[in-house]
Amino acid sequence: MRKIYESATAALDGILFDGMLIAAGGFGLCGIPENLIDEISKTEIKELTVASNNAGVDDFGLGKLLATQQIKKMISSYVGENAEFMRQYLAGELELEFTPQGTLAERMRAGGAGIPGFYTKTGVGTTVAEGKEHKVFNDQTYILELGMVADLSIVKAWKGDAQGNLVYRKTARNFNPNAATCGKICVAEVEEIVSVGALDPDEIHTPGIFVNRIIKGDHEKRIENLTLSNSEEAT
Secondary structure, eight states, rough: OOOOOOHHHHHHHTTTTTTOOOEOOOOTTTTTTTHHHHHHHSOOSSSSEEEEEEEEEBBTTTHHHHHTTEEEEEEESOOOOOOOHHHHHHSSSEEEEEOOHHHHHHHHHHHHHHHOOEEEEEETSSSSTTTSOOEEEEEEEEEEEEEEEOOOOEEEEEEEEEEEEEEEOOOGOOTHHHHHBBBBSSSEEEEEHHHHHOOOOOOOOGGGOOOEEEEEOOOOOOOOOOOOOOOOHHH
């Protein structure tokens, strides 16, 4: 089965629909599938639910889908760096399901592993626990979280091959391996496509069985926060 596609347009053809759940890899602006997000922003699909740690910034990453108001609901851990995200949420234009980072990662991993749910102490006694099943184990209260199965996963990797095997680079790995496994369809963008056999099997983070389509993308290396010291402090 052919997995390498010539463009994001071709890779997403026929798999987008209104109201779908998309799981997106990335943390801040690191390891985000920016080419796939850009392509989605050019389509007319709407009322999306997107699960991702955060929503990029106003003009980059998932922030582009907020700007076009294609997202109906975010399942996220962090809102802070996207002013439009905050504006839409506070104005009642955007639904938000706050999910602790570890819980979000485990919900994706569980969905990909066929685990329907799991218990965690994280969120007990907070609004995160409202409406969820509580259970006591060894005199400690836990809440039930459900595994996540997305209609589509979009991820970004460092290297990939024609079989869909992926390798992530350092902190750009973040949520990507978990997001990749939880989608009914996974589309990956990579910095480099290598020949089959070039990747050391022990270094592959996402096996190709989880990846349906792959593209080579052009990626912008943005610096999320730049801090400079003045010359007097440096001396």
